[in-house]
Amino acid sequence: MDKRIYLCLAHMSDDNMEQKYVKEAFDTNWVVPLGPNVNGFEKDLEGFVGQGKRVVALSSGTAAVHLALIACGVQPGDEVLVQSFTFCASSNPITYLGATPVFIDSEPHSWNMDPVLLEKAIIDRMELTGRKPKAIIPVALYGMPYDIQSIMEIAKRYDIPIIEDAAEGFGSKIGGQVLGTFGRYGVLSFNGNKMITTSGGGALVCPDEATWKEIMYYATQAREAYPYYQHEHIGYNYRMSNVCAGIGRGQMTVAEEHIAHHRRLYELYTELFQSVDGITVHGEPNKSYESNFWLNTILLDSELKVQGQEKAYQTSVQGAVGGAAGVVHQNSALHTDCEPNTNVEAMRVFLDAKNIEARPLWKPMHKQPVFKNCPAYTNGVSESLFKQGLCLPSGPCVSEEDVRYIVQSIQEALI
DSSP states (O other): OOSOBOSSOOOOOTTOHHHHHHHHHHHTTOOBSBSHHHHHHHHHHHHHHOTTOEEEEESOHHHHHHHHHHHTTOOTTOEEEEESSSOGGGTHHHHHTTOEEEEEOBOTTTSSBOHHHHHHHHHHHHHHHSSOOSEEEOBOGGGOOOOHHHHHHHHHHHTOOBEEEOTTOTTOEETTEETTSSSSEEEEEOOTTSSSOOSSOEEEEESSHHHHHHHHHHHBTTBOSSSSOOBSSOOOBOBOOHHHHHHHHHHHTTHHHHHHHHHHHHHHHHHHHTTSTTEEEOOOSSTTEEOOOSSEEEEEOTTOOBTTGGGTTSSOOOSOOTTOTTOOOOOSOSOOSSOOOHHHHHHHHHHHHTTBOOEEOOOOGGGSGGGTTSOEEOOSHHHHHHHHEEEEOOSTTOOHHHHHHHHHHHHHHBO
């Protein structure tokens, strides 16, 4: 197979609706961060998530987290409880505000925020600091829903708002309700590798008209209603471009199709790996969970032997791996204190030689050097998963034939 099978790339609609809306933006000279496409995309998203929510289209999911934290009143010196097993975009915005992330480890079924550890952390932080944490941020890791009912019960008990990070969980549901609509705010992402894309972009799901207006205010440089520029608060240039929103409007026409395709690939991976000892496909904990399976993930038993395992981590990585496009820093060492097992790294390298892109799971934030001084409530789950796990190609451009080739290649790699 000559073609490269990428992890998750955007796929345009077959009838070129994206081009239609983008052309309209240029034809009408709406090439600014507002306009008909932005308004239309927001309405499409409101219809998709339901529950009477309002949506603000933004420049990124990270911007959505940042604005939600501002709306929750997070200030310097505050603490925010955030899932450790995720990408850094869930926790970085906390530091933008001079606040401190407090990392919560995962439970083993969904791989997401452990409600038991969450409550333990709340009680402990209140005793240590004399103040409640300002917000709770669970994350839909790889599209899998979090135990939102348990998290909501705890949040209600201590009166702490929830910011749902559903950046990877667009269209995922629990109990039939779309993620991002349970908490006070919901974060969506439309990066180039997400379920639908605007090339770059995100959105914040708001509970009502009043909060929608507040978010819109801060997203547009906090401009006051005068015939000149009057600023009484610090704002941000976070509104989505009308051109990007045009792509999003076209993508909304294939959103359900993309979700169905990802779920079908999960079923096929599960079926094909049933006969492969030592490899487990991550699935839904029970029938109330409905993941979009943005990325399909597997765990490799630590006893599995893989071709080239004895050479793992002997040379520095060259080029962009794990989405690290544009990386210019050189590694200071070949190893870190927490890294995937050698059989996982050997499998990644073997698949790369087969033109198959695979990546390790997210490295837990509490193991990242930049957050080494932040409080963390851990149980070993996320570290164990990180050492054993691998993400497999799952995007709309990945065919069933590709999945069979991927599984065949993995079997070939095993000794």
